[in-house]
Amino acid sequence: MARGIYIHIPFCHQICNYCDFNKVFFKNQPVDEYIESLGEELRLWAAESDFQSIETVFLGGGTPTSLSPTQLKRLLTLIHMYIPMEHVTEFTSEANPDELTKEKLEVLYNGGVNRLSLGVQAFQEDLLRKLGRTHSNKHVFQTIEEAKKIGFKNISIDLMYGLPGQTMEQWKETLDIAFSLWLPHYSAYSLIVEPKTIFYNLMAKRKLRLPGEDLEAEMYDVLMQQMEQHGLHQYEISNFSKEGYSSLxxxxxxxxxxxxxLGAGAHGYSKGIRYSNHGPLKKYMEAIANGDKPIHETHTETKQERIEEELFLGLRKTEGVSKKHFFTKFNCTIESIYEKQIQELLKTELIAIEGDYIKLTRKGRFVGNEVFEEFLL
Structure with missing residues (x-):
């Protein structure tokens, strides 16, 4: 039974150089029609799903805040029509700092959004330009101040390290400024150069100068140290929060x-089936107009695939994977499948067993992907 709903808004006023998500330039797009299609997709799902179990709603993109206040209000109205919000404890919207006007913040807050996730990435103008970001530090400070005045208490910002030309001094400065904002949640990701991005094309032409692996590892080390010193708990490889503010x-x-x-290019996982929607707006909206769910591909997972995912997703969490929960879910022990891998990873001190949990060690967090690969059967 689904616990959350993700809603994709594919529109952007500016395309970032590192982004590989499904997105289109806002100008000349059928934005209003798309919002109505989202409402119809919600209706199709609500007709056959028990949304009483929904705990979280997440507006992602693209950029949800690329919408006008009127468009945002219409979207939120449709969400309330089909999702019983009395059971939703967390309602998040991603946002660009330079697009969140006071009016939009009020629309979001009055529409039930209780968590903001701001794409900040860096606090140096030259790095922001390289990333294709259009906001300034002033936008960040003003937006956060205004959001707090309106009533938002749960505010998170995304940061990035391992950026082209980024130095350790710049990374430390970014962290210092981030901490000065006194927020309850921070996410920090190393840059991954994905296919079909501007950065990928630059890298293919050898025009993208990235920090080496050693410097990137040092940046991650500094990140973990600084977060701990500022009273923020690392509850996942890239996420840190004060108590009670982890992302549900x-x-x-x-x-x-x-x-x-829901939405063009969105992915979901329902009744043991992973699926993806049509990405192109035209195909997505045509399917909806025909009264069909706009699903492009589906994959029914095998037990082996579900077991693998339980490990490589669960090990991202600082607490790790519960052996009891694993047995309840799959009717077998982790050790019966992964005894050899576990012993080897314990020997190299990349994982540890603490009580009921198998978890990454601090050393293991630096090479998380290598550890996860060990659990692919």
Whole structure:
């Protein structure tokens, strides 16, 4: 049974150089029609799904805040029509700092959004330009101040390290400024150069100068140290929060639980089936107009695939994977499948067993992907 709903808004006023998500330039797009299609997709799902179990809603993109206040209000109205919000404990919207006007913040807050996730990435103008970001530090400070005045208490910002030309001094400066904002949640990701991005094309032409692996590892080390010193708990490889402010929606992914994905190019996991929607707006909206769910591909997972995902998703969490929960879910012990891998990883001190949990060690967090690969059968 699905615990969360993800809603994809594919529109952007500016395309970032590192982004590989499904997105289109806002100008001349059928934005209003798309919002109505989302409402119809919600209706199709609500007709056959028990949304009483929904705990979280997440507006992602693209950029949800690329919408006008009127468009945002219409979207939120449709969400309230089909999702029983009395059971939703976390309602998140991603946002660009330079697009969140006071009016939009009020629309979001009055529409039930209780968590903001701001794409900040860096606090140096030259790095922001390289990333294709259009906001300034002033936008960040003003937006956060205004959001707090309106009533938002749960505010998170995304940061990035391992950026082209980024130095350790710049990374430390970014962290210092981030901490000065006194926020309850921070996410920090190393840059991954994905295919079909501007950065990927630059890298292919050898025009992208990235920090080496050693410097990137040092940046991650500094990140973990600084977060701990500022009283922020690392509850997942890239996420840090004060008590009570961890992301409930993202937790659904790491717990390998089910969620409904809505919108063009969205992915979902329902009734043991992983699916993806049509990405092109035209195909997505045509399917909806025909009264069909806009699903492009589906994959029914095997038990082996679900077991693998339970490990490589669950190990992202600092607490790790519960052996009891694993046995309840799959009717077998982790050791009966992965005894050799576990012993080897214990020997190299990349994982540890603490009580009921198998978890990454601090050393293991630096090479998380290598550890996860060990659990692919």
């Amino acid at each position: 929606h993202n937790r659904i992914y790491w717990d390998n639980d089910e969620y409904v994905g």
